[in-house]
Amino acid sequence: MRRVNWAVAALVAVVLSACQTMEQVPYDRASAGNIKTINIVTPKAPDRPAVVLAATVGQSFGLIGALVDAGMQSNRESDFEAAMKTQNFAGNDAFMRHLDGALTSGGYTPAHYSVTREKQGFLKAYPKGADVQGDAHLDIVMYYGYIASGMATPYRPFVSVNAKLVRASDNALLMQKSVFYNPLNGAPENTVTIAPDPAYEFADFDALTADPAKAAKGLDTAIEQVATAMGTLLK
């Protein structure tokens, strides 16, 4: 059931990304205080990539069609998850690796703090205590995977990240931004969008799973570009 919830959340995220309403707040390094170490709390992210077919025949047939679609999507995601395992590719790990690199390039020291996240969205409170490193906490909500806008259009990687940076000393909001790689239905206002790399295009789901190395590389490239954009936002 949890995986179905993630699939629904991913579909909603990509379909509604054009008009999402999260307020966008840019970072200002000069006035943020002496932020040297950024503590990345465990991102909220699915444990496997979504494989979204945004427009389906099932959508024309009400609840029964929706149930059929959900089952087909779950099957696609299981197959794709297996294909990614053959490449030892995990999207969450890739994101953390690339984000660490982007922060380091920007002159920050990345730190990590493990939290259990039950609910969608940002954390309501941030860790405190002697074991918590960092001058600021970076809270991430991420969706990722492959998406085709319809049955006659190719699958391409997509990544959606909402990021919030709060100062550790007083929980002041330092930044709140969204980055979308390959957003469906246009650009969310004042968010960062990254167009998909045409090198990673798969005519259909069979083509996607037939070349898992290229599929993993495409997803990794997308995640890296989003992490790089995060680094630019934190300059």
Add this chain to the structure above:
Amino acid sequence: MSGAILRLLPVLPLAALLGGCMTAREAMTARLEVAAPACAAAPSMAPASAMTQKKKDAPFEATIRFSDAAACVTDAAGNKGVYAVVDLPAGEAGRIVTVTSYAMGQTIFSPRLEFRDAQGALVREVGRGDFMFSGTSLQVQVRQREGERFLVIASDGGSVGKTVEQIQATRVSSGTMVGAVYVPINYGVEGKSQLIFAHNGEVTTTLAPVPKAD
């Protein structure tokens, strides 16, 4: 209900969805050279465009259309570029300055920024690399700092003439009446846009207070 209205119904949700997010602008032919044989070494703060509010409590806004008549300046690398100056209204530091360069057909102004103080002295630069896409627009958001009075928007001569291609996927919601039953039909399409960075285009600057966090 007339047949015409019934035929319109399926596209209304999509139109509503996209209408609030996307505004198509008229096409412009890309200008890849600065016409003036010589440009100033530093921008002049006069005349500066004033920012206005559409209503009380709305963000301050100024839209500048860069054309052949725009003044020009030479950057540190010796590249010529056109520029315009925005007079930032007085207020507390920390407000959000959003600068958006819109695609005009395939042409998009390639911006860089300078913040200057009340005397016109350079306080901060925001380079072309800090601009990222938001759809087909180039955009940057920064917080205004103490003493930043003027915003200089200049074309970045180093990037003018370069091109970028973007792929955009769209899910289209349509439908049809089958007897008395409305049947939704959804399908996907893809479009490609080729943009060329130029010395001309249209740039909007807004100045707004920091919103409440989510």
